[in-house]
Amino acid sequence: MPRPPKSQDTSFQEELKLRVMRVLEANPSATQREIANELGVSLGGVNYCIKALVERGLVKLNNFAKSDRKMGYAYILTPDGVSEKAKITAHFLRRKMEEYEKLQQEIEQLTAELQEIR
């Protein structure tokens, strides 16, 4: 995802942002590769997304447990991140419900078309 989006956030980017935040909330020590794999998107895409989240202060890179052996890095959702996630979630719910109705209509139409033939 090399090219900074010139226009508004595309729906793909919007959705990716939400899905990445979900994964991070559930598992802050997830790797970018793991996230990409789990979400079925490219590594570059996840990297671009997380970078944007960090830049906006919605996600923070914490390194804890310095004294321990384990690598203590984790992407933590900030309070702003949590509330932003809620906002996006609500926004998505609205959008998905619209799609839902559209689909319902389309299904009715397709069904009708198939009936006409016989």
Added chain:
Amino acid sequence: MPRPPKSQDTSFQEELKLRVMRVLEANPSATQREIANELGVSLGGVNYCIKALVERGLVKLNNFAKSDRKMGYAYILTPDGVSEKAKITAHFLRRKMEEYEKLQQEIEQLTAELQEIR
């Protein structure tokens, strides 16, 4: 749509094919520009699509009424075209219903997520 698709038909192409066939069936004298405008896609895309349909024998370019003044060109769905359209329609119905269920689940999840916050 200059580049012939190397891989399988993408869902966009598949759907465009069906929607173009629908328009042609309803109005065989429709212009490529009119179709593009009505479907909200590019002229090049429609051109590429129709070309493919003609090549597969699903659409035929008829010029009738030669003696008359009017330009008598029309894209007519062949019998093969009609049955292919039915096939694609059925295929789409299945796909759309799957999407429908996916959406339903997603909506439930989004709703649940929003409940958790309060």
Added chain:
DNA sequence: AAATGACGTTCATAAGGTGAACAAAATACA
């Protein structure tokens, strides 16, 4: 016949996600 307009056709372009290659950091091993 020339001009006009509408049509189909082409193609250089832009958008945007991809993943291999690279850099940096962390861990393991001596």
Added chain:
DNA sequence: TGTATTTTGTTCACCTTATGAACGTCATTT
């Protein structure tokens, strides 16, 4: 501690694909 190895983040050239302006062709008009 120093070095090798592995893991992780970062970059960027590439590929796919839809776009629409520009062009060629043909019918209609003047």
